[in-house]
Amino acid sequence: MQRRHDLDWVRVCAFGLLVLYHVGMYYVTWDWHVKSPAASDALEPFMLLSSPWRLALLFLVSGAATAFLLERQRRSAEVARRRPGFLASRSWRLLVPLVFGMLVIVPPQSYYEVVEQLPGGYHDGYLAFYGRYLTGYDGFCDADGCLDMPTWNHLWFVAYLWVYTMVLWLLWRMAPRALIAAGRGLDRALAGIGIVVWPTLFLGLVRILLVGRFEQTHALVDDWYNHAQYFSVFLLGFLIARSEGVWAAMVRARWVALLLWLATWAGLIAYFVRFADGQPPELLRTAMRMVWGLDQWCAIMAVLGFARHWNPGDSRALRYLVPAVFPVYILHQTVTVVLAHNLKPLAIPPLVEGILLVMVTFAACFAGYEVVRRIAWLRPLFGLKRLPGARTDGSPAMAGSTES
Known part of the structure; x- marks a missing residue:
């Protein structure tokens, strides 16, 4: 089976973009765990470049990778009988890091959120906070509501990925x-102009029908708009994983998709600026929700189409980065939150501070990965294979193998 290195690179780059995005969250006006004193709306148009589609892309690639994993299991049934089953393997690789992350990695994010945002501040120290965190204390409240604890924060993606799998x-x-049959139907429907039209219509209609009714909570049980879009693209990735016709259609449409993505991005910026302090007409709001769907799908199609066209091959860098993705993902947001809060007293100019946050977050996370991959008992806590002697460039926990 030939490995899909283009999808490996897409996943690596998408998670790298996630680090940049979360550093950006410190400097914009949108709600986040900690905020810079210099937070403003200046970066928000650039954040909007990726916010509509970044996670949908990751779920689509994860769906494709799941198809390759299941196919490999089917072709190696005799070997599979001597190994943990698919459900057990995926649960071990996803749920163990999720629980560990909720108990160990995520709590500092909630702690600094309380320190910065609780009316009157919080002065009892981290150990006292952690005891309350573990017992589900619900008394940290402000005008927007109470903090849920324990929580998975940025690790919601892992919980959703496990459920969808x-x-x-x-x-x-x-x-x-x-x-x-659904895969064959998609082969026909997504040929030609259908590669642009049908996914756009679906994502746009999902947004029109659901985004106003269901808040995006990342809480799993009530997050129906996100489930509608993310499970759908996850299933789409699974169904088109081996469809050469669909991937070829993406390659042919890549330039059109790129231009449409940039045009819709500009349109969304103009819309949000124009109605920043007021309500748009309902018809315009509905139309812009369809534009959001077009932006989502065209960005995804452009990324996948160009990656498939360039068809990057294997390399030492890729073999290093693929298994590093999950540990870096688990660590990155906590590293950013802790660094951002503790850099405040230095009053570093925001541009310099932002670059420093990006560099130190990446450096600290990869240093953490270097430690984790060398210690046998730490490896499963970060989604790596238990045995240090096993291949670590195979099926990454975040999305499974991208072999075909």
Whole structure:
């Protein structure tokens, strides 16, 4: 089976972009755990370049990778009988890091959020806070509500990925013919102009029908708009994983997709600036929700189309980065929050401070990865294979293997 190095690079770069995005969250007016004294709306147009589509892209790539994993399991049934089953393997690789992250990695984010945002401040120290965190204390409240604890914060992606993987496995076991038929239908529907039209219509309609009714909570049980878009693209990635026709259509449409993405980005900026202090007409609001869907899909299509066209091959850098993605992802937001809060007394100019935050976050996370990958008992806590002697450039926990 030939490995899809283009999808490996897409995943690596998308998670790298996530680090930049979360550093940016410190400097914009949008709600986040800690905020810079210099926070403003200056960066928000640049944040909007990726915010509509970044996570949808990751779920799509994860769906494709799940298809490759299941296919590999089917072709290696005899070997698979001597190893943990697919469900057990994926649960171990995703749920162990999720629980560990919620108990160890995430709490400092909530602590500094309380320190900075609790009316009157918080002065009891981290150990006292951590005891309250573990017992589900619900008394840290402000005008916007109370802080939920324990929480998964940025690790919500892992929880959603596990749930979607379980649902897809059930479909694969119970209705394989339906999945095959759906894949063949997509082959036909996404040929030609359909590669632009149908996913755009779906994502736009999902936004029109659901975004105003369901807040994006990342809490799993009530996050219906996010489930509608993210599980759908996850399933799409699974169904088109081996469809050469769909990938070829993306390659052909890559320049059109790029231009449409940039045009819709500019349109969204103009819309949000124009109605920053007022309500738009309902018809315009509905139209711009469809524009949001067009922006989402065209960005995804441009990224995947150019990656497929360039078809980057294997390299030492890629073999290093693929297994590093999950540990770096687990660590990055806590590192950024802790650094950002503790750099405040230095009053570093925001431009210099932002660059420093990016550089130190990456450096600290990769240093953490270097430690984790060398210590056997730490490896499963960060989604790496248990045995140090096993290959670490195979199926990364975040999305599975991208082999075909």
